[in-house]
Amino acid sequence: MLRRWAEAPLAGVDLTLIVDRPGAVYSGMVPGLVAGDYRREDIKIDVAALARSAGARVVEAPAISLDPVERRIAVAASSSSPRVTAQASGSASVASTAGATVAYDVASLDIGSTIRGLELPGVRELALATRPIGDFVRRVDSTVAACMRERGAAAVRVVLVGGGVAGFELAFTLGSRVRGLGGAAQVSVVSESEQGVAGCTARVARAILREAERRGIGVVCGRRACAVDGAGVRLAAGGGAAQPPLQNAMGARTEHQPRASVAAVTDSPRIDADLVVWATGAAAPPLLAASRLALDERGFARVRATLQVVGHDDLFAAGDCASIDAMARRVPKAGVYAVRQGPILDANLRARLTGGPLRDYHPQRDFLAILNLGERRALATKWSISVAGRVAWLLKDRIDRRFVARYRAAGQPLRRIL
Ligand SMILES: Cc1cc2nc3c(=O)[nH]c(=O)nc-3n(C[C@H](O)[C@H](O)[C@H](O)COP(=O)(O)OP(=O)(O)OC[C@H]3O[C@@H](n4cnc5c(N)ncnc54)[C@H](O)[C@@H]3O)c2cc1C
Secondary structure (H helix, E strand, O other): OHHHHHHOOOOOOOOEEEEOOOEEEOHHHHHHHHHOOOOHHHHEEEHHHHHHHOOOEEEEOOEEEEEOOOOEEEEOOOOOOOEEEEOOOOOOOOOEEEOOEEEOOOEEEOOOOEEOOOOOOOHHHHOEEOOOHHHHHHHHHHHHHHHHHHHOOOOEEEEEEOOOHHHHHHHHHHHHHHHHOOOOEEEEEEOOOOOOOOOOOHHHHHHHHHHHHHOOOEEEOOOOEEEEEOOEEEEOOOOOOOOOOOEOOOOOEOOOOOHHHEEEEOOEEEEEOOEEEEOOOEEOOHHHHOOOOOEOOOOOEEEOOOOEEOOOOOEEEOHHHEEEOOOHHHOOOOHHHHHHHHHHHHHHHHHHHHOOOOOOOOOOOOOOEEEEEEOOEEEEEEOOEEEEEHHHHHHHHHHHHHHHHHOOOOOOOOOOOO
16 A cells, blocks of 8 residues: 555645554464574565655554543553654644654554464463564574574474464474574474364365475374463363374374473473564454454454455554454455555545445455475465475575565665575
């Protein structure tokens, strides 16, 4: 929406971007960063610069609540007021800051999601969570290095909690990173899903599990992590003993990362770990519950197909934070869906400001997903067909670099690492 606004601003409208941090991380390249394919600056989009190029005023502070009736957004301020880094020079003001409040006529919430289970014991303190993704990216290199130092010649035990596609991608790439740095890694994934990999077809899950097996990655299927402690991950369990190995989608034993690493601790089994990565899938950001909005059963903002929040024609929501009535199941919390809502959001914000008709968003039926497997290999899947190898990685690299380049302000060249 910001890029389109930069290309074709709407006369007489003041645009304000409220953002908690000026740089956004492009999540599709995060596994590549973990694998060592990219540097941090390669995968960042300077959202504040993009907004300024669209003539927007940038308020650099987290929004904490929104009042859709009064049309005000409360913004956290470190001192008395948020940091305003640029001022738009529009002719008619439709947004203004008053202390830590931003008033609006038309607004859109695009605040993404947080991650499930952060409130569980030890998770915030001891695990490396994938959200906020900027913090993950900032911490991952030093955390891996510290684990390798601590373990010396012994294998670094990495446990990924969350059996979604992103969790598996990180399992592959973390293992490959440690090996690339000259160490040894023992990687396991704890998945709530009985088929081992959540959020994809059984066929794709089988392809991912085949790759995991080839790489010696242990997959604990159908189990939920309930805590993280100094020794590793505790699994929720009915009894006090370790559970027998479960079967994965390939029919293979799934607790196959040395059985000895699953031990009974008090009343729940535990997987020993030096590094726990928490990648459990999307949860609603707290701002939504703090605002007077219609929410779905998971706490995401309910919107219509036009991306207007239910009950408020002048408030929109898009991407992970939105739950589209009647199609929530068909719209997973994934960037490929969020991105395609951008043009609809742009068109409908303009329509709302100028009085034109609004358009409906229609989710794509399928999309090309390419998982980074580390070692400059990737697994490409579409229509339940999957192909793994170097060519898939090259294709992903090309698509991802092009994507970031589209939103990159001039003067920020992307280094090519091949
Ligand atoms: C490790 C990982 C890998 C992934 N890989 C893929 C992939 O390959 N393909 C794919 O389709 N999806 C992937 N996803 C999912 C994808 O990241 C999300 O679906 C996508 O980013 C959602 O886009 P969004 O614009 O809704 O939110 P986000 O991209 O999260 O953007 C939200 C923005 O709002 C800002 N913000 C948040 N709260 C506030 C606040 N209170 N005030 C002000 N600003 C705020 C954030 O800093 C951020 O800039 C991955 C996710 C993870 C964690």
